[in-house]
């Protein structure tokens with residue numbers, strides 16, 4: 001019988017990253033399923049290291065994963081540190097490296113040099129291609145909440161991670177009349193669902209559009225809303241939802257956009273009226289000074305603002321699949337195949353050197 005899979009949850013390098021891919025309660029379930037789990041100590045993780053130790057995880061110093069046995073699965077969320085160069089483990093994380101993103105050639109090269117592999121969580125899917133674990137719901141929730149708070153003049157940067165209860169108190173406590181008119185595009189997806197629920201919490205009724213409503217886009221109707229939450233997942237070109245020329249429209253009431261999609265670097269950017277994401281220090285950017293002024297909120301790490309809730313939801317989705325690691329489970333086989341497709345140029349270069 002093969003040895004039990006070894007899972008090693010690493011400390012995240014970005015100090016604003018407070019989320020964890022596995023929360024202590026799910027670590028306990030994985031231990032019960034026979035996995036061995038090592039958790040790196042991490043000063044910023046929203047879940048204390050002691051809670052992982054209490055359920056039976058081994059604890060290791062932050063950043064010590066390069067010393068883990070070669071057959072260990074290293075689990076994380078975001079970018080790896082620059083050292084060591086050659087990566088010899090199988091890393092489960094969001095690598096953002098399969099679509100020629102900035103830095104992806106170098107990262108794939110490091111894996112090719114070390115003989116490791118990426119099991120990219122973005123490509124952990126069922127047989128129909130549906131994602132099995134995602135942070136979308138809470139991204140949409142926070143994005144819509146920030147848009148409402150900004151519209152009410154109640155957003156106080158810099159933003160800091162907090163809890164849903166705190167956010168909901170703000171949403172409930174800053175209401176005035178009348179509530180803004182709000183449109184959610186991509187309303188049926190994960191982010192869109194979260195966005196609609198945040199708007200409901202804030203007492204804002206939303207118009208909900210998904211694919212059928214944008215097929216023949218009624219831009220005048222779109223611009224007639226005061227608040228727009230964009231939550232689409234676009235894989236091929238679609239007509240932009242708001243164009244530069246729309247900013248001067250005398251019928252525009254739109255004054256706040258929360259662009260959860262944040263596709264600023266993509267050729268399929270649906271809101272080409274702005275080009276840069278915003279930050280926790282400056283979450284709001286002015287797009288147009290024409291009346292009414294139009295502001296955009298475009299944070300690409302929204303779920304990190306609710307690290308406990310978003311981690312708990314993600315971990316609940318991911319845990320059953322981690323329990324199947326090392327058992328030639330179809331979802332992990334697909335994930336690995338996707339890595340080899342993306343890595344082919346780096347791997348074949350290695351063969352020729």
Ligand SMILES: NC(=O)c1ccc[n+]([C@@H]2O[C@H](COP(=O)([O-])OP(=O)(O)OC[C@H]3O[C@@H](n4cnc5c(N)ncnc54)[C@H](O)[C@@H]3O)[C@@H](O)[C@H]2O)c1
Pocket residue numbers: 134135136137139185186187188189190191192209210211212214215231232233234238259260261262299300301302303
């Ligand atoms: N900013 C962040 O922190 C953050 C976090 C997570 C996800 N995201 C992004 O949010 C987006 C949505 O992610 P998701 O997980 O909700 O995806 P999803 O697949 O669950 O939902 C996307 C929805 O958009 C709809 N859609 C696609 N094209 C459309 C169009 N042209 N018009 C109208 N609706 C359209 C789909 O039908 C679907 O209902 C993605 O781009 C994702 O990368 C951002």
